[in-house]
Amino acid sequence: MKRMSCSAIGRRLVACLLNISEARRRDLVETVARSAITDKHGRKREGVTVLNIFNDFDYNRSVITIVASIDLIREAVLSACEHACSLINMSAHEGIHPCMGAVDLVPLYPLGKEVGLEDCGKEAQALATALTERVAGTSAFLFGWADSPQHRGLAQRRKVVGWFRKTFDMSTIQPDVGPQPIRRFGITGVGASPYVMNCNVTIDTQDLALGRGVAAAIRETSPDGIPGVQVLALHHEGAVEIACNVESIQGGSPSLTNGEEPWPSFTIGGQNFCHAPASLITARVAEMAGLHGVAIKGTALVGFTPNECRSLAEEALSKGIGEYWKELHRVHM
Numbered sequence: 551m552k553r554m555s556c557s558a559i560g561r562r563l564v565a566c567l568l569n570i571s572e573a574r575r576r577d578l579v580e581t582v583a584r585s586a587i588t589d590k591h592g593r594k595r596e597g598v599t600v601l602n603i604f605n606d607f608d609y610n611r612s613v614i615t616i617v618a619s620i621d622l623i624r625e626a627v628l629s630a631c632e633h634a635c636s637l638i639n640m641s642a643h644e645g646i647h648p649c650m651g652a653v654d655l656v657p658l659y660p661l662g663k664e665v666g667l668e669d670c671g672k673e674a675q676a677l678a679t680a681l682t683e684r685v686a687g688t689s690a691f692l693f694g695w696a697d698s699p700q701h702r703g704l705a706q707r708r709k710v711v712g713w714f715r716k717t718f719d720m721s722t723i724q725p726d727v728g729p730q731p732i733r734r735f736g737i738t739g740v741g742a743s744p745y746v747m748n749c750n751v752t753i754d755t756q757d758l759a760l761g762r763g764v765a766a767a768i769r770e771t772s773p774d775g776i777p778g779v780q781v782l783a784l785h786h787e788g789a790v791e792i793a794c795n796v797e798s799i800q801g802g803s804p805s806l807t808n809g810e811e812p813w814p815s816f817t818i819g820g821q822n823f824c825h826a827p828a829s830l831i832t833a834r835v836a837e838m839a840g841l842h843g844v845a846i847k848g849t850a851l852v853g854f855t856p857n858e859c860r861s862l863a864e865e866a867l868s869k870g871i872g873e874y875w876k877e878l879h880r881v882h883m
């Protein structure tokens with residue numbers, strides 16, 4: 551097997567956190583993941599790795615972390631999308647997570663210093679077009695740096711496009727790319743942005759109103775909120791989950807209070823970015839919930855922080871490991 555040197559692979563890496571609307575049939579999700587690292591002749595694609603597969607049973611939704619250089623990512627992701635579209639039927643979807651498509655989201659995040667947000671945005675646009683050409687009936691909306699020139703964020707685009715519901719009138723949806731959405735595939739969000747982490751803190755209550763109060767207090771738009779953090783409170787497995795999307799923000803750590811750690815940072819195309827650490831989010835949720843006598847049950851992270859993602863990808867690719875998610879399970883168990 552041909553090995554690639556670290557210097558050749560380390561620089562132009564991008565991550566795709568592919569969200570698909572299926573988790574309960576795990577073999578199906580693994581088939582989709584494997585198709586990212588296998589070409590149409592069944593041969594292993596060099597230079598592509600799947601770092602992680604996250605299945606959320608309740609939400610019937612999975613996140614597959616695919617990493618490759620920007621030159622190789624499109625074919626890998628398209629191949630996974632084609633398989634997902636052939637295997638998942640949104641008309642039959644059940645799950646409590648709001649979602650819009652069989653392939654729900656295709657976000658691209660630059661990991662290598664030499665790949666900029668503009669490059670990722672263009673790649674995402676090309677990916678959306680290719681998807682709608684290859685799988686008849688699929689359509690897409692664009693967000694972040696793929697939504698040019700406005701660069702509107704996912705939350706903003708989703709509000710306009712509308713979340714998938716059984717009774718939803720598909721004819722009112724205006725896709726950016728492809729034909730009028732059909733129920734079987736729904737609509738796929740394709741975009742590019744600085745890395746977004748997902749971090750959920752579960753609190754020991756069934757009181758959703760209380761959870762909403764906690765969520766409101768920490769979200770970035772509130773006066774004492776955490777920059778870059780978008781929050782929802784949801785029922786999850788008999789408790790309330792404070793579900794956070796943690797965006798990376800440009801610049802260094804926001805003003806720190808005594809004893810706080812500086813935020814983890816990384817660079818994209820020569821610019822500095824950083825993100826709120828999971829420990830800070832957990833501490834703030836604990837503090838807010840504590841005011842109501844509610845304790846936290848735990849914190850969960852989907853996948854990795856941006857720095858972890860890059861270093862694991864470099865390791866996987868330098869060793870030629872495509873199914874890295876299996877190695878990871880071995881290490882963590």
Ligand SMILES: *[C@@H]1O[C@H](CO)[C@@H](O)[C@H](O)[C@H]1NC(C)=O
Nearest residue numbers: 638639640641642643733734
């Ligand atoms: C998708 O599911 C719906 C409802 O269960 C069904 O009527 C339809 O035939 C399915 N489509 C395909 C292509 O499997």
Ligand SMILES: *[C@@H]1O[C@H](CO)[C@@H](O)[C@H](O)[C@H]1NC(C)=O
Nearest residue numbers: 571574610638639642643644
């Ligand atoms: C999970 O969602 C898929 C489609 O997205 C659907 O076909 C399947 O029936 C769902 N599973 C359950 C148990 O609802």
Ligand SMILES: *[C@@H]1O[C@H](CO)[C@@H](O)[C@H](O)[C@H]1NC(C)=O
Nearest residue numbers: 606609647750793850851852
């Ligand atoms: C966190 O919550 C979101 C709901 O918005 C869900 O999609 C995701 O799977 C959850 N992640 C974990 C690790 O529980």
